[in-house]
Amino acid sequence: MAFPGEDELVTLITPLTESCGLDIEGVKVTRAGRKSVVSIRLDSDSRPDLDLLESVSQEISALLDAAEERGEVNLGAGYTLEVSTPGVDAPLTLPRHWRRNRNHLVELTEDGQTSVWRVGPVAPDQTAVVLVRSGKKDREMRVLEFTENTRAVVEIEFATPPAVETELTALNYDQAIAWQEENK
Known part of the structure; x- marks a missing residue:
């Protein structure tokens, strides 16, 4: 059970985000000692509101926890999940x-x-x-x-x-x- 890379996390969460009508704009995993921080940026044409982001955050957390329990990923002794939108200062690249x-x-x-x-x-x-x-x-x-x-x-x-x-x-x-x- 290896520490997951960003591509592996994108593959894991894409079915969930797509079912919610959201695009993954970025995933970043930062190791902080035995713990880690998983930052996910999501967006959509209708601009997700805080309620949707909170709901999706809970679903992603449950998905990651289940993947850890199955031994598919190891996020360390614990992880902090941050789900947000890219923000207005994100460059237009797509x-x-x-x-x-x-x-x-x-x-x-x-x-x-x-x-x-x-x-x-x-x-x-x-x-x-x-x-x-x-x-x-x-x-x-x-x-x-x-x-x-x-x-x-x-x-x-x-x-x-x-x-x-x-x-x-x-x-x-x-x-x-x-x-x-x-x-x-």
């Missing part, structure tokens, strides 16, 4: 992250330069996302391919987004591309 943050501002870092854009629709084939921003005189749109070496993090925004931007982010992908072509 198409689902972009889809979940549609209409939000993101700070892009490309080649050491930063810029702020509003997230629009993701391409149907999940390869790109439309980004928009409004300047002093015009609206600007671009397509960001997910293969580009770009870091993106959601920006906290307290004001109501400008209507000139949300009109464009509300378009579907094909409509947005057509708008971009018409407004070159």
